[in-house]
Amino acid sequence: MWRSRGYGWLLSVTPEGLRLHHETAAGCYPDPASSAELMEMFGVREPGPSADVRDFLAGPGETRYRFDRLAALPARCDTPHVWSALELFDVFRATFAEHYASFPQRDPDWLARLDAQRSRVTPGMDGRALFTLFADALRSLNDAHVELIAGDADSDALTYEPRPTGTFAMLEQAAAATARPEREVQREWMRAYRDGILQTVLRGEGHHVGNQRALWGFAAPRVGYLNLLTMGGFVAGEEGKTPTLAQELAALEPVLDEALTTFAGANAVILDVSNNRGGYDAMARAVAERFTARPRRAYSKWATGAKDVPPQEFTLQPSSRPSFHGPVYVVTSDITVSAGEVLTLALRALPNVVHVGTATRGAFSDMLVKPLPNGWTVHLSNEHYADAQGQDHEARGLPPQRPLDVFNGEGMWHSHARAIRALADSLVPPEAKPTP
Known part of the structure; x- marks a missing residue:
């Protein structure tokens, strides 16, 4: 039996496999994940600083979770229990109080305002009313890594996601102005984004x-261009099965090999993650390592409540595969989020990289997935990421070193392609420009 430092986990390691429980001040309850699913998170075990301390991780170089040995699982954790609405409120509250990392930046008074809502919770309160209370409380955080889901994704599930801001808010306004479904407008805009890259x-x-997650070629004479739309999804998964990180890397590496081999001798490369929706941090590091000539300390991270656990340092190592060590211009926007931001964070540690565009979304932390005792699931950000200088950019986003208006509200359907063209043309060396 092991108790995590931070994260609120109790992990049982038995001959039959792994079991996980969630522990808060308001109660303890089992996780529905199978042993096979848990092995994907905790399959590698390494010694800690003493015999009763052990580190569990998904694989070498991945996030390290520190656990302390327990004599036994607390008895209450496996006691059958019907959770009342008030008890569910208390677990929800405790989960955020114990693990949420960004109250100071996003809403310092959030817990006090949530406490004021406790009197509204009654023993017979129905699920929809309780869900609405939770969702209303979450809105002020406006955190891209905070979600609440009630029900099966294949049914009429209740869901909470943060409200659109920035570019997404402009798309929402465009949909409202034309009385069209927002998703239809977003798909149309995404097609225009891709077409602008390929044609303009x-x-x-x-x-x-x-x-369909990577686009590359030459944007101008001797100026390479690589656009990554995600940090995952590079391989189509089978129905009901999510591709593993190893499968994703196996699909991405040949794409990078071909592009960077073609870019050999280029004067500069534009790495565009202005529409990157995130994915795996490990993929972000694998991309960043294609652009460093020597080991570089990239960033560090630590979990809220992980007492006496030093920050985990992540260092980029030069790749043995095709790479580019000349000038790199990484382009971001307010859409760039999660592992897309981690890629930007890592690249900014390299002396050959210039950060161009607008500030990133400001949601770096891995999503801590917490199933609630009634079957609902809450996602929250519980980790802190710091750059090589020790700065935490959560909620603020990474500011560019060279501003470039990537998504202009007045011409959103074409502004990105125009901005990238202008950037590429500015990087063309004089000898490569056509003679007037």
């Missing part, structure tokens, strides 16, 4: 590969 930036000579 790459002049019809680009590559659209990696399960």
Whole structure:
């Protein structure tokens, strides 16, 4: 039996496999995950500083979770229990109080305001009313990594997601102005984004590969261009099965090999993550390592409540695969989020990289997934990420070193392609420019 430092986990390691429980000041209850699913998170075990301390992790170099040995699982954790609405409120409250990392930046008075709502919770309160109370409380955090889901994704599930801001808010307004569904407008805008890259930036000579998640080619003479839309999803998964990190890396690496081999001798490369929706931190590091010539300390991270656990340092190692060590211009926007931000964070540690665009979303932390005792699931951000200088950019986002208005409200359908074209043209060396 092991208790995590931070994260609120109790992990049982038995001959039959792994079991997980969630522990808060308001109660303890089992996680529905199978042993096989838990092995994907805790399959590697390494010694800690003493015999009764052990580190569990998904794989070498991944997030390290420190656990302390327990004599036994607390008895209350496996006691059958019907959770009342008030008890569920207390577990929800305790989960955020014990693990949420960003109250100071996002809403310092959040817990006090939530406490004021406790009197509204009654023994017979129905699920929809309780869900609404929780969702209303979460809105003020406006954190891209905070979600609440009630029910099966295949049914009419109740869901809470943060409200659109920035570019997404402009798309929402465009949908309202034309009385069209927001998702339809977003899909149309995404098609315009991709078409702008392929036709305007790459002049019809680009590559659209990696399960349609990567676009690359030359944006101007001797100026390479690589756009990554996610930090995962590079391989189409089988129905009901999510591809593993190893499968994702196996799909991405040949794309990077071909692009960076082609860019050999280029004067500069534009790495565009202005529409990157996140994914795996490990993929972000694998990309960043293609652009460093020597080991570089990239960033560090630690979990809220992880007492006496030093920050975990992540260092980029030069890749043995095709790489580019010349000038790199990484482009971001307010859409760039999660592992897309971690990629930017890592790249900014390299002396050959210039950060261009607008500030990133400001949601770096891994999502801590907490199933509630009634079957609902809450996601929250519980980790702190710091750059090589020790600065935490959560909620604020990473500010660019060279501003570039990527998504202009007045011409959102075409502004990105125009901005990238202008950037690429500015990087063309004089000898490569056509003679007037």
